[in-house]
Amino acid sequence: MKKDENFSEWYSQIVEKAGLADYISAKGFIVLRPYGFAIWDLIKSYLDQKFKETGHLNGFLPCLIPESLLNKEEKHFKGFNPEVFWVTSSGDSLLSEKLALRPTSEALLYSIFPKWISSYRDLPLKMNFWNTALRAEIKSTKPFIRNSEFLWQEGHTAHANKKEAEDEVMTILYLYKHFIEKVLSIPTISGYKSNKEKFVGADYTTALEGMMPDGKALQLGTSHNLGLNFSQPFEIKFLNKNNNEDFVWQTSWGISWRLIGALIMVHGDDKGLILPPIVAPIQIIIIPIYKDVNEHLVKDHANRLRDSLLALGYRVFVDERDEFTAGWKYNEWEMKGVPVRINIGQRDIENNNVEVVRRDNRQKNIVPMDNLSKEIEKIFQSLQTDLYCKAETFLKEKTKVITNFDDFKGILDGHSGFIVTGWCGNEDCEVRVKEDTGADIRVIPFDSKDLPTGPSMTNDVIRDCIYCRKKANKLVIFAKAY
RNA sequence: GGGAUCGUAGUCUAGCUUGGUAGGAUGCCAGCCUUGGGCGCUGGAGGUCGUCGGUUCAAAUCCGGCCGGUCCCA
Incomplete structure (x- = not known):
């Protein structure tokens, strides 16, 4: 999808x-x-x-x-x-x-x-x-x-x-x-x-x-x-x-x-959910990759790894189900948004490392066992900030300062977003805009420095109410809403 | 508030126009095979066709009400 x-x-x-x-x-x-x-x-x-x-x-x-x-x-x-x-x-x-x-x-x-x-x-x-x-x-x-x-x-x-x-x-x-x-x-x-x-x-x-x-x-x-x-x-x-x-x-x-x-x-993305680590019911999913001959060896290793990660306070689960292939499990846990996946098979055990995959960019890394907890901590940190930054970049891109009503309508006809503009404070104007465009005032920011567009330009540019053209006494954000 | 569309096995769906034996995929069960990106083979179980009513010899199919899902617009 x-x-x-x-x-x-x-x-x-x-x-x-x-x-x-x-x-x-x-x-x-x-x-x-x-x-x-x-x-x-x-x-x-x-x-x-x-x-x-x-x-x-x-x-x-x-x-x-x-x-x-x-x-x-x-x-x-x-x-x-x-x-x-x-x-x-x-x-x-x-x-x-x-x-x-x-x-x-x-x-x-x-x-x-x-x-x-x-x-x-x-x-x-x-x-x-x-x-x-x-x-x-x-x-x-x-x-x-x-x-x-x-x-x-x-x-x-x-x-x-x-x-x-x-x-x-x-x-x-x-x-x-x-x-x-x-x-x-x-x-x-x-x-x-x-x-x-x-x-x-x-x-x-x-x-x-x-x-x-x-x-x-x-x-x-x-x-x-x-x-x-x-x-x-x-x-x-x-x-x-x-x-x-x-x-x-x-x-x-x-x-x-x-x-x-x-x-x-x-x-979320086309592969499913992506959960930030603190609210992920499972933070680390371990996928053992085995054949009949080494099933016990690999599963034992996987379970020992789970125990050591549990001891460090992580929410970890080992997917030991025989009825699914490794590839099937990858897709399943990606759909559920588990932030970090660890693949462990024969060759990892021999080399004393594991394969670590982070959910957001699905980058794979071979990590030595000794570095594992440090690596996980690093991934969690960067997941947390990367997800935020990505969302913030989008928010900034989709927030526009608009000072005349034609431009306002034009933007909302296509794909919407946030519109920073002036408002006289009169409820009539607010209602009219809603009737004409479907957008209403979502929020009146406490401070223009909180705006995604930055304070410097908005204070100078916005002087009038977007609808009645009278003097604006508030800087507001219009948008369509859920 | 207005419009569109959908409801068939656990899930996804074909069949509906032109009424007459409900078909497939996936999942499930049994057995084998296998596992580094949704493996493969063989056999099997699983259906009040959302619901109520109407038309008809006969309704998943046509008509109407209701229930529920989804999408678009206000």
Whole structure:
């Protein structure tokens, strides 16, 4: 399957052939297979540790939310209503109140916060939940990218003052950014969402936006400042040091298994997945190459090699299956994206070396046994940075500074990408552009130095709003999005 | 939201126009052979043709509803 020729088909093929997920006969729902779940597990354990290091504790929330609760913050409710699944009966009898399958847990969790928060001593309250959310996707679903139920993590915090909440929003956003860029090797652009695109119920939303190989944007993580928007309707109050009642300042934030989708799209090639080492369920695959006469000798060597690599902390697997040839196994493990493969046969044993193949460029190297761990470490390092650089180069190539609307439309008619331009800040212009081109404001970068196009040129070049030509007060990135 | 297209064995698919015995590949099982880029040979098992209904002596095939997948456009 060719990634360049039919990207969408290629993507669905990888999901199935690499054994990540499968379909079930309910629209928009998928089944995660062990290999796909293992990737999620690795993402989860990495981030979970970071959350704990920054003072967050995990909890568990029910998946049903009474309508009245969801309804309490009006805008929030309206925003989610079209995609909420409702439970209306138990057995044959109708429920007295409809229950929503949680599209997100703010309302549910915040209804109970008042019981837990009464004094400034109870703050900050910082919790996280690893669960799923349900949002009905009527049309165009895509595994990991758009599903009616998805695995995610939602963090929720309450703070004594505005500044602390603002800091929390940024702490988490940069924690995500570090993970996505340094661990998943996917470059991102960080910034604010426009009012139209922000989380319903937030004062403002910060986000990380990535670019997929078809030039479309994919939101990879969000962190919201909820201000007092929930604490007021839910009456989450505390006594401050001066014995006055105050409302808490809140944040919420999340990433989802979309990150797996991004990994597939950004790094994969015609041979299949390519996984960065930290999130690879199997980091090293050992293929013993043997004949009947030396089968035991070679397999013993392979297993000893595995044991020594396991002892060094690597996730290693020896593919001892007799029913497949070596060549078949190469293809299989390349499809699954295993970063490093080690071939070991009679002649390697005699020469006290092994053949090491890295997944991304499939370069083969004969490596002496004594150098092996050093070589693996080197490959892991360079894989991590090479994957990032490749994606970053692409991002830069596909990001253009545009100052007039005709050029803007022209670019989006062909293959899309990111467009850096000016915006007056008026939502009408944003809506019009979306109607005319299908692109909307993905992110309002915090700083022009974060732009892939570099700061020097953009500050001077962009003066007007791309649509109404009035003075631009924001530098924004427009793109089509998933 | 609009359009197109598909659903046949675990998987991929032929057959559908012109109604009449479901065929292949791959995988699976048994036995041999072999393994440095999807090896080879022999034999075997595996099917409510997505689902519900209609037309017909007869439906995988024609018609309609529903369910699900995929793609394109908004």
